[in-house]
Amino acid sequence: MKTKTRILALGSLLLIAFSFMSFTAEKSKANTSAHMLEQEGLIVYATYDGKEDYGYNFVTTDKNGEERTLTFQSIAEPALSLFDLNADTFVGTKFKVTFTRDIKVTKDENNMEDEEEINTITNLEKL
Secondary structure, three states, X not given: OHHHHHHHHHHHHHHHHHHHHOOOOOOOOOOOEEEEEEEEEEEEEEEEEEEEOOEEEXXXXXXXXXXXXXXXXXXXXXXXXXXXOOOHHHOOOEEEEEEEEEEEEEEOOOOOEXXXXXXXXXXXXXX
16 A cells, blocks of 8 residues: 555656646747837036047046047937037037937847947037
8 A cells, every 4th residue: 555655646746747847938939029228317527529420429538547439329409409519619628418328139030139329418518
């Protein structure tokens, strides 16, 4: 009788174990996906370095004393109407730049993530 009980208990445990192993995570039906992260009201003090095809460049100094170039892909109309950064007039001028940063994360068909950072100037103050 003990042997039958042990075999029955062992069989039940194996059945439960195989049942749990058969569960799988649902796979995405789409090959690509995307999501956005947004940070608003970021501020940097930087010197305007000019406009390129890919955006507006500003140079700033980090906490280690090294110069860094920040590129802003777009500028809000109210800020652009105050300071026309499309002209060379303000090259070399120091600004307090308020901006938003959007990070668009996409996955390709191989499920590899790719991040695209989009910085938008929302306000400028000449220093």
